Amino acid sequence: MEKRITFHAGLLLRFFALLPLAFAGMRNAEAGGVTVITHGFSGNVTDWIIPMAEAVPRYPLFPGASYSCYQISITRNGSGQYIATASFLGGTQPTATDSGEILVKLDWSTLASFGGASSTNVATAASAALLSPTLIPEMGGRPLAELPIHLIGHSRGGSVVTEMARLLGAQGVWVDHVTTLDPRPVSALGDASVSTYANVLFADNFWQTMGDGLIVPNGQAVFGAYNRKLLDLNGGYSSSHSDVHLWYHGTLDLNTPATDTQATISSTQRSTWWTTAESTGAATGFRYSLIGGGDRLSQAEPAGVGDGRISDGFNGFWDLGGGFAPNRTALTSNSGLWPNVIRVALTHGAPVPAGEPFMASLYYQSGATTANTVELRVLLDPDFNPYNGNEIEIDRRSLPNTGTSGVAFTALEAGANPATVPPGVYALCTSLSDGTRTRYHYAPSSITITPSLQAPAIDADSLTRPNAAMRFNVLGFPGQNVTIMATTDFVSWTPVGTHLFTSTVWEFTDAEAGQFSRRFYRAELAPQPTFVSPRKETL
DSSP states (O other): OEEEEEEEESEEEEEEEEOOOOOOOOOSOOOOSEEEEEOOTTOOSTTTHHHHHHHGGGSTTOOOSOOEEEEEEEEEOTTSOEEEEEEEEEEOOGGGOSSOOEEEEEEOGGGSSTTSOOHHHHHHHHHHHHHOSSSOGGGSSOOGGGSOEEEEEETHHHHHHHHHHHHHHHTTOOEEEEEEESOOOOGGGTOOOOBOBTTEEEEEEEEOOOSOSSSSOOOOOOBTSEEEEOOOOOSTTSOHHHHHHHHHHHHHOOOSSEEOSSSEEOHHHHHHSSOGGGGGGTTSGGGGSTTTTOOTTOOOOTTOTTSOOGGGGBOOSSOSSSOOOSOSBOOSOOOOOSOEEEEEEESOOSOEETTSEEEEEEEEEOOSSSSSEEEEEEEEESSSOTTSSOOEEEEEEEEEOOOTTOOEEEEEEEEOOTTTOOSEEEEEEEEEEOSSOEEEEEOSSOEEEEOOOSOOEEEEEEEEOOTTOEEEEEEOOTTOEEEEEEESSSSSOEEEEEEEOSSSEEEEEETTGGGOSOOEEEEEEOOOOOOOOOSOOOO
16 A cells, blocks of 8 residues: 655655555574483493594584583492483583584493493483483573483493483483494393384484404394494404494594594595495485484485385384384383474475465374373574574464374464564474473474565654755665665656665655655665575585
8 A cells, every 4th residue: 555645844745655564473404402422331431432422513514613512420329329410521501502402421331341230220310311400500400301312322322222212201202313333232231122112203223243242242133223234344443343333423524534533434444334325424324313414204225225224214103204114112101291392394495584474394292191282382593502592482372282192293384573583594493391391393494584575664654854855764674675766757766775674664864855846755675685594504
């Protein structure tokens, strides 16, 4: 709608103006999670685990410059109780990073040999640590389990992490990813068998049988995982069992040579350890973490036809978008205490103007029963940390609880308020909360919010005429590039000023207005600047 405005003060100046606006409401990787790496029999976190964790922030798709690193130690006190303590090792405190990533070296070295503890003993203490709101003071009362979890374990540690997943599931917590590296539980020490449970979204297992079974243990296949049997591990440690975690290190550190400080991946290993489809390590292993952003539903068989598809590791116990498959072990108990966003994804990749709707899909599970509801919040975040205070809430709604015997899918429609969301590239963050417990999850692709397409307006009530000039307010939205056009005859229009909005009001002055017996004005959108994602998009 247009409105013509007349102003008389010696000269008759007519203005052509638009009515004021009504203010209303890509990469394939993500962070904002917890990565736990642990050792096996007689192991520790100082040899290869610390170097592996230090390689995560250097990974080509790591979305940020800062992260947090902790060590969680599981020990047994004088009363025979298993206890967990945490110590900060480096990086930035969790509430201030841009990646939202928390790296955890899980150390149970005092319990890892004969006379120590079973994998279940260790896992019980470790899973309780992830659920504890007081374990890490810098988290401000937030447990690590609020974020998506990736568990990585070698040898006996494979049994530890699958047991951790089972015990977290007993509390209603979903685990995004479990990675086992040549898993070898020791039954004589009471270790649990290795399996993939119904609360694990994706599992992969890298293993070998080139050891002698005594000095050099052999690993095993894992039910429910994408199983990749390694057939060539010459060089490295000269121990195929240890070479499995070196192989995985080589999917994080893509340099040649690459080292975990104990052994080195040379050009020879780069050319022989990985298949052509695995691109010398770049297209396997860590690539299928949330940070790596690989397609977990891929039907590819990197080791060759009949040797396992990537999608074999995707949860088929529930309808989560990958089809049904009997590839999970049911949980024997689930209290349903924690609400979970299991998967969230944008359903299109095109830029979205502020004020226009966009669509996303969400899979979730919450509640012990279907009674009551859970609160969903949808946030736009310029980084991947839901705790550092720069998130912008764009939607909040109640969803029905699913109970522990079901999961739910919902299609979300949301939009960015052009008055409160500056144009830019954002991560889409979702959270579910039952009022006591909260979990977060980011979509694996970014969303670009472009300036609003709503027309700018000239505020008639703001018109003034200081001296021979003409002054008025132009109303728009952040990011809009607005040009004021002027004419005397409604045939030839001339630009007399352009402004890139950073707020919602621009005070415009036409110093040449007094040179004309009459002049008409209109406000219109000019070409917008190009937005470039600050997030790494290629590998």
